[in-house]
Amino acid sequence: MHPNQTSNHPTRRLALATLAAAPAWAQSTKTPSALLVERFHSRLSFQISVDVSTTDLGLSVAAASLAAGVDIVEMGTPLLKTQGVANVVPAFRKRFPNAILLADMKTMDGGAGEARAVFSGGANIIDFLALAGVDTAKSICAIRDEFRRTDPATPRLVSADILIPHQGPAAKAAEFALQMVEAGVDAVGIHLQSDARRANPKLLETDSLSEAALAVFAKVGKSVPVQVVGGLTIAQAINLAKAGFRAFVISGNLGLPDSNARYNLPPAEIQSLVANFIAAVSRSTAK
Secondary structure, three states, X not given: OOOOOOOOOOOOOOOXXXXXXXXXXXXXXXXXXXXXHHHHHHOOEEEEEEOOOOHHHHHHHHHHHHHHOOOEEEEOHHHHHHHOHHHHHHHHHHHOOOOEEXXXXXXXXXXXXXXXXXXXXXXXXXXXXXXXXXXXXXXXXXXXXXXXXHOOOOOOEEEEEEEEOOOOOHHHHHHHHHHHHHHOOOEEEEEEOHHHHHHOHHHHHOOHHHHHHHHHHHHHOOOOOEEEEOOOOHHHHHHHHHOOOOEEEEOOOOOOOOXXXXXXXXXXXXXXXXXXXXXXXXXXXXX
């Protein structure tokens, strides 16, 4: 498969064209935004975190990951900050016209302006920090609703990122998640902070991420999709999938049990590692 193409996996490939066509498993009266949320609830989805510093490398990593079968391309915070939202988002949309694009903004304030910039550039999902609070969540959701009204054919979602460990312990993370859902977000992510992982590599060996994720899932999992990110290993993802999770983010370690970023690997190797992550988790939920 050419790296600019996307996987045609028969059971779980997701693209904008799929949503626009109102797939057979969905009611045709549902909006593309509603279909996308439903998709994340009902079937496995995989997101690649493109946390690089140049657009060219980012496009290469995204292309390899799409070829491997990911559903969502995350334009990572380092890329958006070093290259600029107004440059990165349109470049990714031009290169991948049918991909679901997420902008990991880590917004803490000025939510409306950042959401407008992201959606205007062609992204489908904006991710902000739950630490920003309810007012920022509501301001971002208001811009989402505005774009849904003016362009209903394009899915627009808002996801709140709950940082672990400092939004822990698990019970505290669950309360943050509930606040975000009540403020109107479409999804919640549980994120083991990269700086914390680097400062204490043993965090990857603990159950802190899984414990917080399970608590959040129990609290809001019936209302919104709950995604897990933060150096997730294949083994961790499999355990969470068996517990009912359906949305996973593949970080720079590409599923291997360490904190080493592998974005500079040849595209074929990135594609192979990402495909292995997806296949292993998918097999674990197969009946």
